[in-house]
Amino acid sequence: MDIQIKKKVRLFIFVFGIMVITSILFILIQKKEGKSYYQKYRIKIKGVVISEQKLDHDLGLYLLNLRESNCKYHDLRNNNDDFLMVIKNNQAKILIGPASEINVGDTILVDYSLEKIQLYRAKDLIYTGSLPLYLGIGRGEYSNMFDL
Numbered sequence: 001m002d003i004q005i006k007k008k009v010r011l012f013i014f015v016f017g018i019m020v021i022t023s024i025l026f027i028l029i030q031k032k033e034g035k036s037y038y039q040k041y042r043i044k045i046k047g048v049v050i051s052e053q054k055l056d057h058d059l060g061l062y063l064l065n066l067r068e069s070n071c072k073y074h075d076l077r078n079n080n081d082d083f084l085m086v087i088k089n090n091q092a093k094i095l096i097g098p099a100s101e102i103n104v105g106d107t108i109l110v111d112y113s114l115e116k117i118q119l120y121r122a123k124d125l126i127y128t129g130s131l132p133l134y135l136g137i138g139r140g141e142y143s144n145m146f147d148l
Contacts, residue, residue, distance in 0.1 A: 043085075043112045044093055045069045049104050060099030064092045064108060084131070085110070101127050 008043065047064030054060050066087070075086040085094035096117055102108070114132070119127035128131040 003035070028133065031090045041071075041074065041112055043069075043071045043074060043087070043110065044086065045071070045085075046109045047092055049102060049106045049108060052102065053094075054099045054100075054103055057097070058099050059095060059115065060102055061093065061095050062102060062108065066090050066092055067107070096131070098127070098129070 015073055041067055045064070045066055046068040047066040048066050049062050051063040053062075069087065069090075069092070074085065075087065084096070085092050094108070096102075096108070096110070100120060102122070105121075106126075109118040109120070110131070111117075115131045116125075116127060117129055117131060
């Protein structure tokens, strides 16, 4: 093999390795931040979907009438870029997925301490999933949609 080709192959392998390591570190950092956020606030709500706005990436923004909540007010928009919901006036607006599964009239249970969501239609559990690990989804294009 020519020396120039060997150098190019080594350079490619090196650059590819750096990209893989960087991606893994990014995922681990986001996962740690997500767990820290959920453990800090420990919010638990249960509410009925009264309006929905389907967004991209199978996410949706949902307005809930709260039936149960351990939190009366939660709004981090002014002092924290990382938020998934706003709670006030016995309502919550939350950005979650899978949007393809959630309809007006469904009941959503969100439990930060367990990092999960459950979706009920009538009284039947139809979906159980994890809350997103990437918490920055409240930033930018979505942040102005959280007004209650």
